[in-house]
Amino acid sequence: AQSVTQLGSHVSVSEGALVLLRCNYSSSVPPYLFWYVQYPNQGLQLLLKYTSAATLVKGINGFEAEFKKSETSFHLTKPSAHMSDAAEYFCAVSIFGNEQLTFGTGTRLTIIP
Amino acid sequence: DSGVTQTPKHLITATGQRVTLRCSPRSGDLSVYWYQQSLDQGLQFLIQYYNGEERAKGNILERFSAQQFPDLHSELNLSSLELGDSALYFCASSASGRVSTEAFFGQGTRLTVV
Numbered sequence: 001a002q003s004v005t006q007l008g009s010h011v012s013v014s015e016g017a018l019v020l021l022r023c024n025y026s027s028s029v030p031p032y033l034f035w036y037v038q039y040p041n042q043g044l045q046l047l048l049k050y051t052s053a054a055t056l057v058k059g060i061n062g063f064e065a066e067f068k069k070s071e072t073s074f075h076l077t078k079p080s081a082h083m084s085d086a087a088e089y090f091c092a093v094s095i096f097g098n099e100q101l102t103f104g105t106g107t108r109l110t111i112i113p
Numbered sequence: 114d115s116g117v118t119q120t121p122k123h124l125i126t127a128t129g130q131r132v133t134l135r136c137s138p139r140s141g142d143l144s145v146y147w148y149q150q151s152l153d154q155g156l157q158f159l160i161q162y163y164n165g166e167e168r169a170k171g172n173i174l175e176r177f178s179a180q181q182f183p184d185l186h187s188e189l190n191l192s193s194l195e196l197g198d199s200a201l202y203f204c205a206s207s208a209s210g211r212v213s214t215e216a217f218f219g220q221g222t223r224l225t226v227v
Contacts, residue, residue: 041220043205045115045218099161099168100169103156103157106156
């Protein structure tokens with residue numbers, strides 16, 4: 001079975017600083033990997049996804065993530081944090097033939113003015 | 114706005130009762146997914162339908178059931194409700210049944226069991 005682990009349930013960064021949210025996955029077969037964002041009282045919105053094409057994936061709102069097979073990681077980064085980035089972020093994994101997303105426990109990102 | 118509509122937005126009910134949550138997928142999307150988000154369990158996949166047929170099943174209790182109708186809307190039925198069923202229930206839809214296709218989430222139905 002596949003799983004993801006998000007390191008750090010809460011991350012705080014200053015406005016303009018680098019955002020780094022960590023995600024490690026476990027899967028016996030090549031995974032599909034996703035990052036979703038959830039704003040307060042909203043549903044989840046897809047930021048980006050990796051589906052075995054380029055290992056560096058660019059998403060919306062300036063976010064990107066790099067798939068590193070050797071490290072089983074898919075960390076999310078953004079060079080410069082904005083106040084509007086404050087939200088909860090979820091990493092998720094799936095595999096071909098098992099069409100369900102397995103989510104991590106989420107990381108709440110706080111932006112310090 | 115994701116285009117996925119869930120009703121009602123909030124629901125408060127007593128233990129032992131039965132409720133129905135409704136989801137209208139984005140226009141043209143054939144697949145519907147149901148997820149439960151709770152503080153202790155996090156986000157968990159419940160069930161998926163594709164064009165009216167059950168496609169995949171996750172951690173869905175026997176007290177819960179779902180269906181997708183010919184017009185592609187879906188309903189999640191929760192019965193014999195317990196306090197622990199209090200959660201946010203999300204519906205998502207995608208054009209295909211493949212998770213590699215982007216799934217669009219509704220705003221959820223917050224269920225409170227008292």
